[in-house]
Amino acid sequence: MKISRRGFLKKTAVAAAAIAAPHLWVPVTREAWGATLKKGEPIKIGILFSLTGSLAVPEEDSTLAMQYAIDEINAAGGINGSPIEPVIIDAKSDFNVYSEKMKELILRHKVIATFGCYTSASRKAVLPAVMQHKSLLYYPTCYEGAECTQNTICTGPLANQHSKDLIPFMVQNFGKKVFFVGSDYVWPKESNKNAKVWLEQAGGELLGEEYIPLGSSEFTPVLNKIKQANPDFIFSTVVGASDIAFHKQFKQEGFKVEKMPIASLTTGEIETKAMGVEYGAGHFLSAPYFQGLDNPTNAKFVEKFLGSKYGKNGTTHYNMEETYTSAYVFKYGLEKAIADHGIEDVTSAKLRDASAGIKVPDEVSPEGLTWIDPENFNTWLVPKIGQCQADGSFKIVKQAAEHVAPDPYSIYPDLGKCTAKGLMAPDGKLRTNVI
Amino acid sequence: MDSLFGNFDLSAFASALLLGISIGSIWLIAALGLTIIYGTAGVINMAHGEFLMLGAYSSYMLQAYFGVPFFLCIPASFVIVGLVGLIMERGLIRYLYNRPLDTLLATWGVSLVLMQGVRLIFGSDPKYIAVPQMFQESVEIGFFSISLFRIVVLLITALLVAMIWYLFYRTRFGMQVRAVTQNKEMAAAFGINSGRVYMMTFALGAGLAGVAGSLFGVLNIVLPTMGTSYVVQAFLVVVVGGGSLVGSVAAGAGTGELQSIFAYFTSDTFARFLLFVLIVILLRYKPQGLFAITKARR
Structure with missing residues (x-):
């Protein structure tokens, strides 16, 4: 068979299309897949x-x-x-x-x-x-x-069942000034958009907003900015392994949980166990479930x-x-x-x-x-808000009166x-x- | 945070400069073992991140099962991971010295084996290394405060660099290593056992990664995959530095400092982007790195 340039290109294009778009050749009827x-x-x-x-x-x-x-x-x-x-x-x-x-x-x-x-x-x-x-x-x-x-x-x-109670709770108990820290992807950014609305309603003030690449473990530059801004509390949407590094370095860099607690949407029992209780105690979490629920x-x-x-x-x-x-x-x-x-x-x-x-x-x-x-x-x-205790369990400090839609x-x-x-x-x- | 320079504050900026040294020391200690292995034997060790991870797990194991105090775990990690490196060199790497692409693949394979092996033995849940109470605290020096543990990391890094320098430039073994690095055949003609030199440097490099790993276990999380987050930085330091000790020290300090400064003015993500761009530009004009070793390229 003689392979012409044009013919070759055509066949390659067809093959590429078949590989790139399987729905063109894989039958899409229910019986098939x-x-x-x-x-x-x-x-x-x-x-x-x-x-x-x-x-x-x-x-x-x-x-x-x-x-x-x-x-x-x-x-x-x-x-x-x-x-x-x-x-x-x-x-x-x-x-x-x-x-x-x-x-x-x-x-x-x-x-x-x-x-x-x-x-x-x-x-x-x-x-x-x-x-x-x-x-x-x-x-x-x-x-x-x-x-x-x-x-x-x-x-x-959802955000309205997650941070809507947490932000006013923190503003009332610790003060108006807050710093947002999150992992760098869509959920923390959207969560913070929501949190800003609740913060405004609660009369709080946003001092800064920082995002860390997913999986990153170096938090000192962010902690340095937080120290400079000196907020009353930190609102965190850091996830996964980074969250553990964040809490560890928070304490290691001399931050005091009594003065500036972290209000998190993610730091629960697993994370606390992984970082060690001494780094987790005193911080807050909003969630519908805690291991200690009675x-x-x-x-x-x-x-x-x-x-x-x-x-x-x-x-x-x-x-x-x-x-x-x-x-x-x-x-x-x-x-x-x-x-x-x-x-x-x-x-x-x-x-x-x-x-x-x-x-x-x-x-x-x-x-x-x-x-x-x-x-x-x-x-x-x-929705419930819990505070991490010295033994790693969470104590419920606030609970919504009824189910939230x-x-x-x-x-x-x-x-x-x-x-x-x-x-x-x-x-x-x-x-x-x-x- | 609105404008690039809108929030400039001298004391915070000075803190950022000092933190840069700390970040640099972490990147440098992560890269030390890699520098030695690459600089001497020319092996690109893809399993370096897993050596770091093994260091953290060695410390965890000694502490959790045998109750060894943390500061004894550090030298013990050096020995354990050094032995792992020795076995790996004797069993695998020594057959591949003249085949750089094969070492790349082989060490990558070893990294997967190590990761999976640790997962099988210890499980994939995160582990926890306890340190004495005082190392969870920080010290205040005027406007600046830094965690005591980071000072420990900085001091250990400085100590290791000094020891490596002494070993390489002031001892008989070091002279042999440098001779083998420059020209293996010529060194062999003078009666130096180059196989033994390679074996020792590989074990030394692995052991240094073990020390770094046991320190990272305190700053970060102990997981079978923890090495991957440090190995990129380690490779960056080695590539920018050119594979020599002085190059790695300069590159570690420089990149750490730049990361901290960029992060101060912009954000952490953007700082990393800027740093990578700068490194690409640097390598465009100095492909051998800042301080390349003069050696007979094989």
Whole structure:
């Protein structure tokens, strides 16, 4: 065969297009790639967290909590008699791996839903694949909101359930001047946008705002700026391994927790254990769950979890609890979807529709009753503020009087309202899959 | 924070300059072992970050299981990681001295093995190294305050540099190392056992990484992957310095200082960007680094 220059280029272009855009040649009908459930056969779900790398500190524990929940559900008879079969994948703290593996979970493993991601950066990396294939992502941790997709269910707090109480609490108890420190990616920046609104309402004053690259461990330049600004408290959205370095260096550089506590959205029991209690004591955290919560469900959960083979790290944590309850949101939602449509016809989209308003009752949820908002599919929960004690446990110093509604667009009322069908703009226009 | 110079304050800026020395000392101590291994044997050791990590884990292990006080853990880490380096050199690297690309791949493979091995033995949850109460505190000198532990790191770095200098320029062994570095065959003709020199310098470089690692375990978090966050800086220091001891000292101090100054005027992320741009420009005009070693290139 004679290879002409033009012909060669043409063929290369076709091959490149086929590789770059698999949806052109992979059939996109449901039968071809979609998850199908059969009675009595295991229900496949994906678990996509980082077990290695800079995000492993919280994410490995989420994987363990998920495995624990699955074992518990399977031991109690599974879902309609079918056991759950998890496909566990290590995303290696690499956002490319997240998006690649999400496609693999959907297309090759044909999972009905995936549980995963801890950072908003990884969530935004996987969402395009999830939306394209009309799959479903359970996102079991806090995030900033300002997103309205038809393919997610979130069991953690949104910004209006996270920092809205924390900022006024800190302003009242420690003073008006605050310094923001965060990791350099989307969640801290959006969280700080929210926090600025609450700060203004509380009459506080923002002295400075600094961001550290993800995984960085050198905080002295930032601490030097904080020393110069001399705020009354620090509001932190530093995540992962950096958070531990931040708290260590805070104390090592001579900052006193009594004079300038850190109010964090992330530093919980796992982080405190990793940094050593002497560096964590005295600081504040806002979360819907703490290991020390005083209720019989939590006592049982902590005891059974730590006694199981998944409790090897010796602590429970808001992230783990949100992951644990997300497994039950999945169970109740799928039971409802199967009752509504019959097991053969359940799709990820029908599962999500059936999850509207699903309640996780007091007897199951360690943080107490929560339920999924039928419009935006985030969670109604009770925000709490805890202070780290000398033994590493958190004492609840403030708790909301009742459940707080999730509001992903609380600081962007002009953009509209997130409904089950999409983002409804004030002028009545509906946009789907807004990220 | 609004304008670049809007918030200039002399005492804070002076603090930033002093912090730059501390940052520089951390980067330098991370790079010392790499400098020696690269400078002497020309091996680009991709497992250097994992040697740092092993140092931290050695200290953790000695402290948690055997109750060894922290300051004895540091020399013990030197010995343990030095031994690991020795075994690695004898078992693998010595067969690859004349194949630089293969050493690159082999040491990278070793780094993965070490990381995974530590994960299998200790688990992937973060570990914790305790230090005496006083090293959690800081000292105030006028307007400036710095953590005592960073002063310890600075002093240990200075001590190690002095010791390496003495070893390389004032002892018989050092003379042999320099001879082998300049021309291996010629040195061998004069009766120097170059294989042994390479083995000792590799073990020494690994041991120095062990010391650095046990110190980093206190500043940062102890994880199987902790080495990766330091190894980039270490390579930067070696490349900018040109692989010689004096070059690494200059490069460590210079880059640390610049990072601190840039971070003071802008933000941490942007400072890193500026630093990398400057390094690229420098390497464009001085590809051998600041102080290259004169040697017969093989």
